[in-house]
Amino acid sequence: MAEKFLLQVKNLKIALKVDKNFIPIVDGVNLRLEPGKVLGLVGESGCGKSVMAQSFLRLLSKELQIVDGQILFYGQNGHETVDIAKMQPKGRDIQSIRGGTVSMIFQEPMSSFSPLHTIGYQIMEVIKLHLNASKEKARKITIDLLDRVGIGDPGHAVDRYPYEFSGGMRQRAMIAKALSCKPSLLIADEPTTALDVTIQAQILKLMRDMQQEFGSSIIFISHDLGVVGQMADEVAIMYMGRIVEQGTAKEIFKNPKHPYTVNLLAAIPRLGNLEARKRLVPIRGTVPGLFSRPSGCAFHPRCDSFMPGVCDGNFPDFMEILPDHIVACHLYTQ
Amino acid sequence: MSTLIDVKDLKMYFPLRRTTLFRRQKIFLRAVDGVSFKIRKGETLGLVGESGSGKTTLGRAILRLIEPTGGRILFKNGNGETDIATLSRKALRQQWRHMQMIFQDPYASLNPRMTVKEIIGESLVANRLASGEKMDKQITDIARLCGLNTRHLGRYPHAFSGGQRQRIAIARALVMHPKFIVCDEPVSALDVSIQAQILNLLKDLQQELNLTYLFIAHDLSAVAYACDRVAVMYLGRLVEMATTEKLYYTPRHPYTEALMSAIPPDDPEISMQQVLLEGEQPNPADPPPGCTFHPRCRYADKNICAEQVPPFREVSTGCFVACHFAEELSLKGSQEQAA
Numbered sequence: 001m002a003e004k005f006l007l008q009v010k011n012l013k014i015a016l017k018v019d020k021n022f023i024p025i026v027d028g029v030n031l032r033l034e035p036g037k038v039l040g041l042v043g044e045s046g047c048g049k050s051v052m053a054q055s056f057l058r059l060l061s062k063e064l065q066i067v068d069g070q071i072l073f074y075g076q077n078g079h080e081t082v083d084i085a086k087m088q089p090k091g092r093d094i095q096s097i098r099g100g101t102v103s104m105i106f107q108e109p110m111s112s113f114s115p116l117h118t119i120g121y122q123i124m125e126v127i128k129l130h131l132n133a134s135k136e137k138a139r140k141i142t143i144d145l146l147d148r149v150g151i152g153d154p155g156h157a158v159d160r161y162p163y164e165f166s167g168g169m170r171q172r173a174m175i176a177k178a179l180s181c182k183p184s185l186l187i188a189d190e191p192t193t194a195l196d197v198t199i200q201a202q203i204l205k206l207m208r209d210m211q212q213e214f215g216s217s218i219i220f221i222s223h224d225l226g227v228v229g230q231m232a233d234e235v236a237i238m239y240m241g242r243i244v245e246q247g248t249a250k251e252i253f254k255n256p257k258h259p260y261t262v263n264l265l266a267a268i269p270r271l272g273n274l275e276a277r278k279r280l281v282p283i284r285g286t287v288p289g290l291f292s293r294p295s296g297c298a299f300h301p302r303c304d305s306f307m308p309g310v311c312d313g314n315f316p317d318f319m320e321i322l323p324d325h326i327v328a329c330h331l332y333t334q
Numbered sequence: 335m336s337t338l339i340d341v342k343d344l345k346m347y348f349p350l351r352r353t354t355l356f357r358r359q360k361i362f363l364r365a366v367d368g369v370s371f372k373i374r375k376g377e378t379l380g381l382v383g384e385s386g387s388g389k390t391t392l393g394r395a396i397l398r399l400i401e402p403t404g405g406r407i408l409f410k411n412g413n414g415e416t417d418i419a420t421l422s423r424k425a426l427r428q429q430w431r432h433m434q435m436i437f438q439d440p441y442a443s444l445n446p447r448m449t450v451k452e453i454i455g456e457s458l459v460a461n462r463l464a465s466g467e468k469m470d471k472q473i474t475d476i477a478r479l480c481g482l483n484t485r486h487l488g489r490y491p492h493a494f495s496g497g498q499r500q501r502i503a504i505a506r507a508l509v510m511h512p513k514f515i516v517c518d519e520p521v522s523a524l525d526v527s528i529q530a531q532i533l534n535l536l537k538d539l540q541q542e543l544n545l546t547y548l549f550i551a552h553d554l555s556a557v558a559y560a561c562d563r564v565a566v567m568y569l570g571r572l573v574e575m576a577t578t579e580k581l582y583y584t585p586r587h588p589y590t591e592a593l594m595s596a597i598p599p600d601d602p603e604i605s606m607q608q609v610l611l612e613g614e615q616p617n618p619a620d621p622p623p624g625c626t627f628h629p630r631c632r633y634a635d636k637n638i639c640a641e642q643v644p645p646f647r648e649v650s651t652g653c654f655v656a657c658h659f660a661e662e663l664s665l666k667g668s669q670e671q672a673a
Contacts, residue, residue: 044525196384201596229602267530269559282530
């Protein structure tokens with residue numbers, strides 16, 4: 001065992017540059033991920049979860065800049081530790097990581113493949129680059145991968161174009177591509193949101209099987225709490241660029257502490273007691289715009305436990321309520 | 335409870351042209367293939383199915399936003415009964431006052447060049463139902479009922495968030511006091527916390543205004559919460575229809591069972607059961623013979639299921655199933671999966 005962690009994010013800040021102002025999108029995030037673990041990242045749209053995930057591979061567009069913090073990636077098996085936040089977005093260092101030791105699965109299986117090249121070509125491209133394999137060898141590996149992710153007749157599928165694949169098959173091919181170099185970290189950004197429930201169940205099962213086989217860590221981003229509960233060992237809840245609560249999946253679901261987490265869990269329809277047909281408890285109001293970030297704890301205008309003078313003052317510190325369960329809320333800082 | 339809408343053998347075929355070596359062939363994509371069901375006054379009927387199963391097409395065909403190929407849509411309004419499928423264009427416009435639609439994407443369904451007031455009031459103007467102060471009052475009343483700030487009615491849609499936009503779309507659908515509303519995926523474009531607001535609003539409005547909904551969605555938990563009865567669609571046909579509790583806890587069709595098994599459980603400690611459904615939905619332009627579900631069905635019988643189309647029949651009171659073996663099979667519901 002070389003290092004305890006695989007990835008450690010320290011005080012990461014990413015800002016959107018508008019004219020000459022910087023609007024914070026990710027506002028001081030700390031994260032740790034152990035090898036072989038699955039971290040679920042939950043939040044509403046616009047909370048910065050995708051931006052943060054993309055920053056781990058330096059895929060951010062020009063307007064989004066990392067203004068502070070570190071993304072430490074601990075190389076396993078004797079590789080040295082690197083700070084991804086310091087790398088040049090188009091430099092050689094990040095390119096050797098991107099798609100190799102860290103790879104990504106995107107939400108839209110329709111738009112994440114190039115329509116001009118065959119599926120096989122696009123997977124082989126990665127293998128040739130990172131594993132220095134010959135064309136024949138890369139093709140063999142690709143066919144084997146397509147077979148493992150459950151695509152029928154992989155010998156022919158390898159020469160097909162993305163339009164010939166259905167959504168579920170494309171997402172399977174995407175998983176094959178992401179796993180082609182046996183990455184130590186896989187970032188899955190809403191991998192099943194565009195899919196139907198039955199296909200979603202198939203893809204989740206495939207990801208779990210593959211994760212066990214390859215031993216990769218996964219950062220699993222989703223807004224669907226049910227899916228995250230199934231996939232993740234640990235869950236982090238994000239709100240307006242900050243992590244507000246983090247703990248084991250069991251703790252977060254059974255014993256949520258932050259009012260936002262509590263409300264989020266109460267707002268989803270559940271199947272357990274259909275007869276009762278309880279009214280859903282929605283969260284008041286909407287997520288504030290990026291330009292009007294509330295002072296202090298960003299959730300305070302929507303929070304039922306709002307304490308005037310405290311919550312709108314400064315951002316609460318993280319408190320460790322139980323080992324491995326941290327929460328940032330003034331209710332627990334006393 | 336009396337019936338509001340009685341759909342009989344509704345068909346919606348789209349022509350596809352396919353060229354073979356010698357001749358051009360006309361093939362039909364049977365998006366909706368002989369669907370019959372009733373919607374009762376004041377209830378919410380859910381319609382679920384995978385994408386491409388024809389649920390949106392069915393919803394649109396009932397309102398005749400697209401011309402159905404065949405079948406009857408009886409709309410019982412007051413004492414009279416009108417067949418929507420055969421109405422003239424002019425008479426149909428009159429009927430549309432009583433039946434409205436809410437679309438999936440509130441970012442695409444509102445005209446960006448019209449103010450919210452114009453959007454909500456457009457149908458009143460078009461139908462010459464109100465004008466001047468009377469119209470203003472109707473618009474503000476319905477906007478308030480839908481939870482919109484009435485001082486913001488002069489703004490354009492871009493100034494509103496997704497949830498607010500969906501409220502505008504609901505107000506637009508309700509302004510003529512319709513009886514029946516087709517909600518096509520009304521919450522799937524919204525965030526979780528906003529979804530709950532809109533689902534609650536739809537429920538409140540239903541009680542207040544005595545509305546009947548056809549609720550089309552693919553999110554099975556939202557459907558369970560919103561609907562009294564649920565119908566399941568597969569490749570253009572209904573395979574099961576029952577009360578929400580019966581359908582979720584004691585499904586009678588193997589496809590429904592597979593759908594229920596695919597819902598992630600509420601509790602992270604309970605791991606999901608094995609996936610019951612392999613493969614993907616076949617091409618709707620070339621559906622399998624017999625029961626269209628048989629190639630993916632783990633209970634399928636080679637002889638009967640591959641040859642005969644199972645009729646959509648009532649197996650117990652209020653429970654309709656299209657399966658040859660509905661009586662013999664004992665299937666698992668979502669509750670057993672969780673327990």
